[in-house]
Amino acid sequence: MRWGVIVFPGSCDDHDVYDAIKRVLKQKVEFLWHKDRLPAGLDCVVLPGGFSYGDYLRCGAMGRFSPIMGDVVEFAARGGLVLGICNGFQILCESGLLPGALVRNASLQFVCKPVYLRVEETDTPFTSSAKKGQLLRLPVKHGEGCYFADAATLERLKENRQVLLRYVDAKGKATAAANPNGSLDNIAGVCNEARNVFGLMPHPEDATEKILGSDDGLKIFSSIILAVGRPEKKAWAG
Amino acid sequence: MRAKIFISFKNGVLDPQGKAVERSLHTLGYQEVRDVRMGKYLEVELDAASRETAEARLREMCDKLLANPVIEDYRFEIEN
Numbered sequence: 525m526r527w528g529v530i531v532f533p534g535s536c537d538d539h540d541v542y543d544a545i546k547r548v549l550k551q552k553v554e555f556l557w558h559k560d561r562l563p564a565g566l567d568c569v570v571l572p573g574g575f576s577y578g579d580y581l582r583c584g585a586m587g588r589f590s591p592i593m594g595d596v597v598e599f600a601a602r603g604g605l606v607l608g609i610c611n612g613f614q615i616l617c618e619s620g621l622l623p624g625a626l627v628r629n630a631s632l633q634f635v636c637k638p639v640y641l642r643v644e645e646t647d648t649p650f651t652s653s654a655k656k657g658q659l660l661r662l663p664v665k666h667g668e669g670c671y672f673a674d675a676a677t678l679e680r681l682k683e684n685r686q687v688l689l690r691y692v693d694a695k696g697k698a699t700a701a702a703n704p705n706g707s708l709d710n711i712a713g714v715c716n717e718a719r720n721v722f723g724l725m726p727h728p729e730d731a732t733e734k735i736l737g738s739d740d741g742l743k744i745f746s747s748i749i750l751a752v753g754r755p756e757k758k759a760w761a762g
Numbered sequence: 763m764r765a766k767i768f769i770s771f772k773n774g775v776l777d778p779q780g781k782a783v784e785r786s787l788h789t790l791g792y793q794e795v796r797d798v799r800m801g802k803y804l805e806v807e808l809d810a811a812s813r814e815t816a817e818a819r820l821r822e823m824c825d826k827l828l829a830n831p832v833i834e835d836y837r838f839e840i841e842n
Contacts, residue, residue: 581828589827628779674774674832
């Protein structure tokens with residue numbers, strides 16, 4: 525399996541993702557400069573966290589127009605797996621690959637802490653290794669992670685079961701206190717209708733070894749590896 | 763031509779910055795303040811053959827980049 529990690533000017537978790545994939549997971553991975561074309565033969569493209577283009581105008585607004593993003597849109601349309609983490613999630617929303625938008629945290633404060641996430645759906649290439657309702661302990665670190673979508677979009681998300689992760693407390697309850705940023709309906713991660721594009725605010729790449737406090741992030745990466753390993757089964761197609 | 767572009771959050775979108783400013787104004791004694799919404803303001807100098815062309819181009823710019831239609835509304839004024 526071949527992974528690509530896009531590097532935008534201002535990306536800063538690109539090396540975290542690269543290290544998790546290469547050293548921890550022993551996978552083939554390459555950095556992709558945002559001005560280059562997407563090489564052929566990739567199985568999964570990751571848009572990492574950071575502050576692409578300094579978060580000017582809106583988070584992810586400029587990253588969306590990086591030359592490589594045209595290829596990413598095509599790659600996704602062909603069924604390629606695309607994972608957007610934090611700023612990568614913001615870019616995917618801005619580019620229309622995912623519904624909704626991410627705005628300033630309700631608290632107005634940057635949050636940097638481990639949170640609990642509840643896996644809501646497992647028939648996706650990003651969550652098939654987890655059990656429905658399973659809790660993951662992953663860190664968040666963002667100032668603009670408050671998920672918003674209008675009522676019609678939220679309804680569609682629920683109908684198609686596109687909400688894959690929700691912020692919950694240690695008991696698995698989606699309470700207001702467990703919501704670190706004011707996200708609508710405690711939403712922490714959503715996928716597209718075709719289930720091959722996934723964006724989330726928490727950082728699975730920063731929770732891939734026990735020494736980091738949690739290795740729950742491996743659930744996301746191992747699901748992707750599993751899905752690519754048996755595309756004929758289309759593990760995510762339900 | 764010079765255009766002034768105003769971008770604001772749609773109704774229903776949380777605006778915690780506006781809320782914080784509102785609280786500060788109340789603390790300062792401006793109790794009459796009921797609702798503060800913060801937005802963005804841009805000035806753009808552009809060449810266009812006519813006002814209509816400029817308006818069409820500005821709408822495009824706002825739809826594509828300057829505003830995010832999911833969360834924001836915009837309006838603009840053009841000065842010669």
